[in-house]
Amino acid sequence: MYEHIKGFRDFYPEEMGARRSVVDTLERVARQYGFREVGTPALERTQLYVDKSGEEIIEELYSFADQGGRELALTPELTPTVARMVVAKQQALTKPIKWFSTRPFWRYEEPQQGRFREFYQTNVDSFGSSDPAADAEILAFTADALTELGLTGAEFEFRVSHRDILGGLLETFDADVDVAGAIRAVDKREKIERAAYYDLLVECGLTRSQASTFDELLSANDLSELTAFSDNERLTDAVTNLREVLAATEDFGAREYCTVSLDTARGLDYYTGTVFECFDSTGDVSRSVFGGGRYDDLIEGYGGQPTPAVGVALGHSTLSLLLERAGVWPEEAITTDYYVLQVGETRSVAAEIVQSLRTLGHTVETDVSGRSFGAQMGYADSINAQTVIIVGEQDLESDQVTIKDMQSGEQTTAPLDSFPPEQGRPTYDDYA
Amino acid sequence: MYEHIKGFRDFYPEEMGARRSVVDTLERVARQYGFREVGTPALERTQLYVDKSGEEIIEELYSFADQGGRELALTPELTPTVARMVVAKQQALTKPIKWFSTRPFWRYEEPQQGRFREFYQTNVDSFGSSDPAADAEILAFTADALTELGLTGAEFEFRVSHRDILGGLLETFDADVDVAGAIRAVDKREKIERAAYYDLLVECGLTRSQASTFDELLSANDLSELTAFSDNERLTDAVTNLREVLAATEDFGAREYCTVSLDTARGLDYYTGTVFECFDSTGDVSRSVFGGGRYDDLIEGYGGQPTPAVGVALGHSTLSLLLERAGVWPEEAITTDYYVLQVGETRSVAAEIVQSLRTLGHTVETDVSGRSFGAQMGYADSINAQTVIIVGEQDLESDQVTIKDMQSGEQTTAPLDSFPPEQGRPTYDDYA
Known part of the structure; x- marks a missing residue:
């Protein structure tokens, strides 16, 4: 290391x-x-600082000669x-x-x-x-x-x-x-x-x-x-x-x-x-x-x-x-609007949903690791995804996706032809 | 120089x-x-690059020894x-x-x-x-x-x-x-x-x-x-x-x-x-x-x-x-929503208007150089101010300010008690 x-x-x-x-x-x-x-720029001629503050400033500088012999300082x-x-x-x-x-x-x-x-x-x-x-x-x-x-x-x-x-x-x-x-x-x-x-x-x-x-x-x-x-x-x-x-x-x-x-x-x-x-x-x-x-x-x-x-x-x-x-330093946490979870061979449909949600301006992730349902859910949790859209082979047979609210754990289904809508930030509450 | x-x-x-x-x-x-x-960081140990790419990489680096003798590279x-x-x-x-x-x-x-x-x-x-x-x-x-x-x-x-x-x-x-x-x-x-x-x-x-x-x-x-x-x-x-x-x-x-x-x-x-x-x-x-x-x-x-x-x-x-x-490089120009022009001893009223407009989210400048009307108008033009709010002693006597559209050159007055409004982006058109 x-x-x-x-x-x-x-x-x-x-x-x-x-x-x-x-x-x-x-x-x-x-x-x-x-x-x-x-x-x-990150570099200036060392002389710029010497002229302003005197030779003693060099001790406090990261200064060096470059390969062309110029005396430079960070x-x-x-x-x-x-x-x-x-x-x-x-x-x-x-x-x-x-x-x-x-x-x-x-x-x-x-x-x-x-x-x-x-x-x-x-x-x-x-x-x-x-x-x-x-x-x-x-x-x-x-x-x-x-x-x-x-x-x-x-x-x-x-x-x-x-x-x-x-x-x-x-x-x-x-x-x-x-x-x-x-x-x-x-x-x-x-x-x-x-x-x-x-x-x-x-x-x-x-x-x-x-x-x-x-x-x-x-x-x-x-x-x-x-x-x-x-x-x-x-x-x-x-x-x-x-x-x-x-x-x-x-x-x-x-x-x-x-x-x-x-x-x-x-x-x-x-x-x-x-x-x-x-x-x-x-x-x-x-x-x-x-x-x-x-x-x-x-x-x-x-x-x-x-x-x-x-x-x-x-x-x-x-x-x-x-x-x-003073207690006003911003929270140190990453957040994610949506995780689109793929179950089975559903990547192409999942990817379309991902693109539509990103076009609406949201932060969206989906699986790029070929992971299981459980592993994907764990990852969605680790990135603080607020809503998980589950795109499963069975749901797709009836043209549906599942929408899961990650805070409450509740989930419901939404028809694929109206999800995602043309604008807004669709959540579990909109379809429950 | x-x-x-x-x-x-x-x-x-x-x-x-x-x-x-x-x-x-x-x-x-x-x-x-x-x-x-x-x-x-801007600096790493030079060794990090030598280990990855060989000694010859040093020729392409800005590398030097710091005052503690560490071999570092930009x-x-x-x-x-x-x-x-x-x-x-x-x-x-x-x-x-x-x-x-x-x-x-x-x-x-x-x-x-x-x-x-x-x-x-x-x-x-x-x-x-x-x-x-x-x-x-x-x-x-x-x-x-x-x-x-x-x-x-x-x-x-x-x-x-x-x-x-x-x-x-x-x-x-x-x-x-x-x-x-x-x-x-x-x-x-x-x-x-x-x-x-x-x-x-x-x-x-x-x-x-x-x-x-x-x-x-x-x-x-x-x-x-x-x-x-x-x-x-x-x-x-x-x-x-x-x-x-x-x-x-x-x-x-x-x-x-x-x-x-x-x-x-x-x-x-x-x-x-x-x-x-x-x-x-x-x-x-x-x-x-x-x-x-x-x-x-x-x-x-x-x-x-x-x-x-x-x-x-x-x-x-x-x-x-x-x-x-491809002709899609963004335009290289600065823009400004408002310039608030002071005529006479009107700085305190002008400053209040400036603050209100900034609170609405706009980019607003006002005089900080003690300049004449003409010089302020020239500056407003140079920063591409879209609207100039003229705060003059005479206008203030009748509790008014003047609103000038910089593109058309047209101007009108607005009552001070309703300008600026509580939201929006007030322009000449709203008061003409």
Whole structure:
């Protein structure tokens, strides 16, 4: 038997059916918002990630040289790919460019709860609008998608912030502070010891006292506490923008899911404005269910015209943990509308019935193994067939078939010339 | 701008929409046949392919060592993966095990018409039945899928054969002939010069005269010509099996698409019985649209219990060429049910209308860019919005919205308290 690759998964039909149902819901909602599906490659040039995130990213990648000597990487995230696609057809694309897709990504990381080396995301991005309504539309899509999956607002919360609030605050202490480093420290705030967190801030150029004030301000309940502390322009602009985004989420019906959370910094350096993460309200699922934000500089950084952008990546691993915790993960079971059972040499008649039922849109199986009555009935049961149509030689002599309801076990006969009917979903009840 | 990787493609929304529609049709038909979706990893141990196909396969793979020293390959095909999955849960799975999936695969080959380094397939496999009806069910699924896509029987043909017909015939000449080599030669018959083809057969152990007789028999129109030539048991068993498969396709409604074609050998060595390929009837698309067959030894070869198997892989590249050639490739265009246009400070009312229309199941966009009337109308046109709902400050004073039909350009007003209605798809015609 071949060994499994660590961090990679096989999905058998029961689990896959539940996952498919979740993906279908996410994508249906994305389509209703006017996001359009794109198809993207599994490999990109490694340079695409190095240019965005630095050489150290290579450690986390599945990267290799192909037989033509190209340095390639299995895509660890979608954003660089869609940014590349926007740059490639920038003139031809009508803005806002609204795209979605669901697919696997790969990172060489240590697997843990809700984290795999091969993991699936639904990415939703909007390019070309710097208006706060574009940020709010991404949040509203996400809220609608989660509630369509059966979650209520009590189950999850969106923690929303703005990267320039942190940057602006830090500037008020000292213009030379390492802002990117301090933001990375904030991103670790909940995960590391208090002392270690302060050490990181001090390393970035704050005094101990400033670090303490800074940390207190992060817990502010009201954005006006920030503008009262400082009239730094970067800070006040960010507060204004965040307020406008929140006002737009109010119009779009998503405000109730949003909490201002200034220590939501997002680890990725390319965010430029709004940042947000979704968490399990109970805290049972400790990792974020999704993260996203505004990244207005990436397209230009990849050689395109300046193009504002905002997007979100929903991670299916943590999403499924949240749906399970909330009791709304779809049932993992296969179902079948009909099993057409052959008794004796009745395959040609059985096959006609099978075809007619499939034409009506139903899922129908019949024997392809030359099995006995009992073995066929056992198989019909194993695939959760709701109705079994028994096509027997004796019944056929009187132009009849037998219809068996698998839940009650009751059965009756139906005349062959009216079965199946021209439409509908004929069951035992229609003929009893 | 970042260079594209050779043989890899980006799919923008228009093309992706057409591709999605094709995939949806294939998968809907597969589900109606009782095939169940599985999810499979993009990487496998390289050994999985070497054990099945020999060391030379590595040249065609994207393979590399990961940071933990594992020799891994991007999956070049699905069969080894699903065979591994069957072996891993053999006891728990009810037979026949009927699986499908659609996903990309990767091979380091020279790109040409209909062939890419990253290519998409829908794979459909059935494990656990050696009955000819299982082979026929795969063929019937494929025929139904192609006709559901809009093709008629005049557009394509299934070339069907049985590996043991070639093997049995070759045995009648000489027990020591290199059967696998000769079958590979037959697989190249249409692609290479006649003389080179005969040379290959001679290298495998046939005399020139035997090669000529063998080649004539391959063109036999009637399977009884073969059994008249020899009563070799392997040959006669294969002919019997092929006849039974064809009889079952008759019952399942797919016989009309099948042509016996003895030079259909399939390049892959693991086929053990029926083999089939689908071709464009006009020959315009020169490569096969799909290939498949019976592979009864693979599961055992991978360490499982002996388990018969039969399956097919539909290649989306050649399939799309066939659908285009036949004029039934889906239209590559995006469509939108409604655009809700905001004039003045009307976002909150517009957003309510947007939400109501989405709740009815429609695709609805609204402004997220703070645009003018004209710019919004231009955008609505670019996304092929069928109806534009204009929410203007003046209209709202008299509790009305304007409904514009984008095809005719005509517009009328509707009272806000009855728009949108509780169900349906309100258009200009409902209010004019």
